[in-house]
Amino acid sequence: MQTTGVRIATEVATLHQHAGGPFPLHPLHQPAAKRYPNTMPPTAPTGHVFIATSLDGFIARADGGLDWLTGFNAVGEDHGYDAFIAGMDGICMGRGTFETVAGFDPWPYHLPVILISRTLQAAQIAPHLASRVTLAASPAAALAHAAAQGWRRLYIDGGATIRAFMAIGAVQELVISRVPVLLGAGLPLFGAAAADVALRHVNTTAFPSGLVQSRYRL
């Protein structure tokens, strides 16, 4: 009869073989078999997410409040936003996010923005933003516009919008900064999905403030 140690060693060796790499994977940590299909044409830009969540996974309070987050933006740490956005060609954000940032003065983006909405009309966009914001009725329309502009890398922002882009395989990178606060309720980053989504962890940085930032590839 095998001892527990031998049995575990055997299982590890088997997993090692199956994983095909130097590190044995715990069965619970093996990549999920199912992935969202990547249905993007080769000319489509890659999608990149850079977002902060509470430890329990919310990107805003239910009323859109970001007060729990603003303090962490002000601690003087470099969380990499400037470097991230310097590598982008354009931004695609949902109407919910647009309604938050539209009130910022000055307008915080130097990059062109695609605003994704099924309800907004171009006439509802403030005149001073009209030349900076293009409306699109779907992720596919946003990607077509971005591709037509020759953009290669698109910053995707807003919870529902990120989920919609992920569902069509149009997000290749996620940078998630977890703020050490539990909100209990709010607007989620993730929700129900048609299938498991396998992510590859790239790195994680813990900042003195307690913010923990992880980068994943899909």
Ligand SMILES: NC(=O)c1ccc[n+]([C@@H]2O[C@H](COP(=O)([O-])OP(=O)(O)OC[C@H]3O[C@@H](n4cnc5c(N)ncnc54)[C@H](OP(=O)(O)O)[C@@H]3O)[C@@H](O)[C@H]2O)c1
């Ligand atoms: N913590 C952070 O780092 C962070 C970052 C970004 C945003 N936020 C906050 O998150 C909140 C917004 O997030 P959210 O998840 O509510 O919304 P969101 O993704 O910004 O916007 C949702 C809206 O986008 C449009 N949309 C989404 N998917 C679509 C699709 N497949 N086709 C067409 N239109 C689509 C719809 O607009 P219509 O209803 O007009 O059709 C939808 O109601 C805001 O409070 C914002 O301040 C936080």
